[in-house]
Amino acid sequence: MEPIEGRRREILRIVIDDYIATAEPIGSEAVRERHGLNVSSATVRNEMAALEEMGYLNQPHTSAGRVPTDRGYRVYVDSLVTEEAVSSSEQSRLREMLFLRDEAHHAIARVAQALAAGTEYASVVEAPHLSEQVIRHLHLIPLTPRRALIVVVTDAGVFEGKTVELEAATSPDECDRLSQEISRRVAGWRLGDLTVRAMEQLIGEVALYRQVVAEVGRLIGDQIAASSRIHTEGQANILRQPEFRDARRAEPVLSALERHEVVTEILHDGGSAPVRITIGAEHRREEMRDTSVIAATYYVGGRPAGELAIVGPTRMRYGRAISLVRFLADTLGEALGRL
Amino acid sequence: MEPIEGRRREILRIVIDDYIATAEPIGSEAVRERHGLNVSSATVRNEMAALEEMGYLNQPHTSAGRVPTDRGYRVYVDSLVTEEAVSSSEQSRLREMLFLRDEAHHAIARVAQALAAGTEYASVVEAPHLSEQVIRHLHLIPLTPRRALIVVVTDAGVFEGKTVELEAATSPDECDRLSQEISRRVAGWRLGDLTVRAMEQLIGEVALYRQVVAEVGRLIGDQIAASSRIHTEGQANILRQPEFRDARRAEPVLSALERHEVVTEILHDGGSAPVRITIGAEHRREEMRDTSVIAATYYVGGRPAGELAIVGPTRMRYGRAISLVRFLADTLGEALGRL
DNA sequence: TTTAGCACTCTAGAGGCCTGAGTGCTAAGG
DNA sequence: CCTTAGCACTCAGGCCTCTAGAGTGCTAAA
Numbered sequence: 001m002e003p004i005e006g007r008r009r010e011i012l013r014i015v016i017d018d019y020i021a022t023a024e025p026i027g028s029e030a031v032r033e034r035h036g037l038n039v040s041s042a043t044v045r046n047e048m049a050a051l052e053e054m055g056y057l058n059q060p061h062t063s064a065g066r067v068p069t070d071r072g073y074r075v076y077v078d079s080l081v082t083e084e085a086v087s088s089s090e091q092s093r094l095r096e097m098l099f100l101r102d103e104a105h106h107a108i109a110r111v112a113q114a115l116a117a118g119t120e121y122a123s124v125v126e127a128p129h130l131s132e133q134v135i136r137h138l139h140l141i142p143l144t145p146r147r148a149l150i151v152v153v154t155d156a157g158v159f160e161g162k163t164v165e166l167e168a169a170t171s172p173d174e175c176d177r178l179s180q181e182i183s184r185r186v187a188g189w190r191l192g193d194l195t196v197r198a199m200e201q202l203i204g205e206v207a208l209y210r211q212v213v214a215e216v217g218r219l220i221g222d223q224i225a226a227s228s229r230i231h232t233e234g235q236a237n238i239l240r241q242p243e244f245r246d247a248r249r250a251e252p253v254l255s256a257l258e259r260h261e262v263v264t265e266i267l268h269d270g271g272s273a274p275v276r277i278t279i280g281a282e283h284r285r286e287e288m289r290d291t292s293v294i295a296a297t298y299y300v301g302g303r304p305a306g307e308l309a310i311v312g313p314t315r316m317r318y319g320r321a322i323s324l325v326r327f328l329a330d331t332l333g334e335a336l337g338r339l
Numbered sequence: 340m341e342p343i344e345g346r347r348r349e350i351l352r353i354v355i356d357d358y359i360a361t362a363e364p365i366g367s368e369a370v371r372e373r374h375g376l377n378v379s380s381a382t383v384r385n386e387m388a389a390l391e392e393m394g395y396l397n398q399p400h401t402s403a404g405r406v407p408t409d410r411g412y413r414v415y416v417d418s419l420v421t422e423e424a425v426s427s428s429e430q431s432r433l434r435e436m437l438f439l440r441d442e443a444h445h446a447i448a449r450v451a452q453a454l455a456a457g458t459e460y461a462s463v464v465e466a467p468h469l470s471e472q473v474i475r476h477l478h479l480i481p482l483t484p485r486r487a488l489i490v491v492v493t494d495a496g497v498f499e500g501k502t503v504e505l506e507a508a509t510s511p512d513e514c515d516r517l518s519q520e521i522s523r524r525v526a527g528w529r530l531g532d533l534t535v536r537a538m539e540q541l542i543g544e545v546a547l548y549r550q551v552v553a554e555v556g557r558l559i560g561d562q563i564a565a566s567s568r569i570h571t572e573g574q575a576n577i578l579r580q581p582e583f584r585d586a587r588r589a590e591p592v593l594s595a596l597e598r599h600e601v602v603t604e605i606l607h608d609g610g611s612a613p614v615r616i617t618i619g620a621e622h623r624r625e626e627m628r629d630t631s632v633i634a635a636t637y638y639v640g641g642r643p644a645g646e647l648a649i650v651g652p653t654r655m656r657y658g659r660a661i662s663l664v665r666f667l668a669d670t671l672g673e674a675l676g677r678l
Numbered sequence: 679t680t681t682a683g684c685a686c687t688c689t690a691g692a693g694g695c696c697t698g699a700g701t702g703c704t705a706a707g708g
Numbered sequence: 709c710c711t712t713a714g715c716a717c718t719c720a721g722g723c724c725t726c727t728a729g730a731g732t733g734c735t736a737a738a
Contacts, residue, residue, distance in 0.1 A: 236593035
C-alpha cells in the first residue's frame with residue numbers, strides 16, 4: 001500500500017472535504033476551482049482515475065463525479081483531516097454546562113445532548129462502569145423491621161439502591177451498627193472485586209450478616225451486569241442526513257441504536273485507543289455499515305470510567321466530530337471527578 | 340351532528356378497518372366483497388359519498404378509493420372500534436415480566452419495551468410523579484465531615500439522592516441523629532407539599548439544620564420539577580410505517596419525541612380520563628398532526644402515579660393499541676404497588 | 679508530464695401516452 | 709323512494725422517448 005503524496009494527496013483531501021460539505025459527487029473541474037490548483041481539469045482527472053484505481057474514490061456512474069469509498073475515508077481520517085478545534089467560547093459554554101454541580105446522571109444526559117446538538121448526529125453515552133468504581137460507603141436504611149434499603153456510594157458519585165429482606169427482625173439502631181460495620185470493611189474495594197465470596201471472607205460469618213452479605217453481593221453483581229446505563233440522544237438528527245432521506249435506510253440504524261448489545265459493541269469496539277473511529281464497512285454489524293462511529297473513553301481519577309460516541313453517516317464531518325468527542329470525553333471525566 | 344347508523348355506519352367501519360390493515364385507499368367494490376354486504380357497489384358508492392360529505396372520509400384524488408379523515412378516526416374510536424382484548428397468554432407473559440421484583444426504574448423500562456414491541460409503534464412511559472409520593476424515610480449519609488448524601492425513600496419505592504454541603508463539621512453519629520430527627524418529622528408528607536417553608540416550620544430553627552433543611556427543600560423542588568423521568572422506546576418502529584417512508588415526514592415526529600416538553604404534553608393532554616386518545620389534527624403541536632397518541636394514567640395505591648402512551652400513525656390499530664395500553668397501565672400500577 | 683480538444687456515456691427531468699381503478703351520474707326497476 | 713346496472717369520466721402511475729448537461733476517458737500535441 002504505497003503512501004499517497006503531494007498533489008494526489010491534496011486532491012483526495014479536496015474531494016473528500018467537498019463531498020462531506022455538499023453530499024454531491026465531485027467533478028474534476030470543481031476540484032480545480034477550489035483551492036486554485038494550478039493544473040488543468042484533465043490532470044485532475046488523471047489523478048482521480050488513479051485514486052479510484054487505488055480504491056479511495058468511486059463513481060456512482062460513468063458520467064458522474066467522484067465519491068469517497070470507505071477506504072478513502074479511512075486514509076482521510078488517518079492522515080488528511082484537519083481537526084476543527086472546538087472554539088474557546090464553545091469550550092467554556094460546554095464546561096459550564098458540565099460543571100453544574102449535580103448528579104452524575106444528569107451530567108451524562110447533558111453530554112449526550114451536547115454531542116448531538118454539536119454535531120447534528122446521534123450520540124450515545126454510557127454512565128461510569130460500576131466495576132471500576134471504588135466503594136466509599138455502604139449504608140442500610142431500615143424500612144420495616146425486616147426490610148432495608150442498600151445504598152452504595154462510590155468515588156464516581158454514583159449510588160444504587162435495592163431493598164433487601166432481612167433474616168431476623170432488626171431495629172433501626174441494630175441496622176445502623178450493622179451498616180457501619182459492613183461499610184468499614186468494604187470501603188476502598190473496587191466494585192468489580194467484590195464478589196459474594198470476597199464479601200463473606202471480609203466480613204466473617206455472623207449469622208445475621210449472611211443474608212445481607214449475599215444480597216449486597218447480588219446487588220453489586222446485578223448492577224455490574226446491567227451496569228451500562230446508556231443515554232442516547234439525537235436519533236432524529238440522522239433522519240436529516242440526505243443519505244438517510246429514505247426511512248428504510250435509516251430504520252436499521254435507529255433500530256440498532258435501540259438495542260443494548262449493539263450500542264455496547266459500538267462503544268467498546270476498536271481497541272483501547274482514547275478515540276476510536278469505525279467507518280462504514282469496518283463495522284462488524286451489517287446494520288451499521290452505512291454509518292461511521294467516533295467513540296471515546298472518558299477517565300475519572302486516571303481510570304477508564306465510561307464511553308461515549310457519536311453515530312452519523314460515513315460522510316461525516318470528521319474534523320469537527322473528532323475534536324468535539326475528544327473534548328467532551330475529557331471534560332466529562334473532569335466533571336465527574338469533582339463530584 | 341346526526342349520528343351515523345345502520346348500513347352507513349357499517350360501511351364506515353369496514354372502510355376504516357380495511358384501510359388500517361392495508362394502508363391503501365378502499366374502493367366501493369372492495370367494501371362490498373368484504374363481509375358480503377348484500378348491496379351493489381353503486382349503493383356503497385352513494386353511502387361513501389355521503390360519508391365524505393359528512394367529513395369522515397376523503398379521496399386522495401377523484402379516481403381513488405376512500406381514506407378516513409381524522410374526524411373519521413374519531414368516530415371510529417368513539418363508537419365503531421371493537422377492542423382486541425389482550426390474549427390471556429400474552430397477559431400472563433406481560434404480568435410475569437412486570438412482577439419481577441426489582442427496581443421501579445426497570446419496570447418502567449420494561450413497560451416501554453412491551454408497549455413498543457406489542458404495537459409496533461413508539462412508546463413513552465413516565466416514571467411515578469414524585470409530588471404525589473409520600474415520604475417514608477429520609478436519611479443523611481455522611482461522606483466527609485462537611486458533606487452528606489440525602490436519600491429520600493417514598494412509598495412508590497423510588498428514592499433520589501443528592502449531596503449537601505453542611506455548615507459545620509458533623510460527625511457520622513451526629514449526622515445520624517440529625518437524620519433520624521428530620522426523618523421522623525417529614526415521614527408521611529406528600530412530597531408535593533414539602534416546600535422549604537413547610538420544612539422549616541416542621542423542624543424549627545436549629546442552626547445546624549438550616550442548611551440541611553434548605554438543601555432538602557431544594558432537592559425535593561428540583562426533583563419534582565425535573566421529576567418526569569421518561570423512558571422512550573421503539574422510535575424506529577415509526578420508520579416502518581408506510582406513511583413515514585419518507586424520513587422528512589418522520590423527522591419532526593422523532594424530534595418531538597426527543598423533546599421533554601412535547602412528551603410531557605403528549606402524556607398529559609386530553610383531560611383526566613383513564614385512557615386518552617388524540618388523533619392527528621387534534622394535537623396542539625403541529626409536529627404531531629400526522630400521528631395518533633393513546634395515553635393512560637397508571638395508579639399506585641389508588642392515586643395517579645404516572646403516565647404512559649404510544650405514538651403511531653393516525654392509521655393506527657386502535658383496537659389492539661387501546662387494550663394493550665389499558666392493560667399495561669393497570670398492570671404497571673399493580674406491580675409498582677407491590678414494591 | 680501536462681493539457682486542449684473531442685467523442686462518449688449516463689442521469690435526471692420533461693413530456694406524451696396508455697391502462698386500470700374507481701368514481702359520479704343517470705335512468706330504469708323493484 | 710331506494711337500489712342498481714350502465715356508462716362516461718377522471719386521474720395516478722407506469723412506461724416510453726427525448727434532451728440537456730455534467731463529467732468522463734482518450735488521443736495527440738506542447
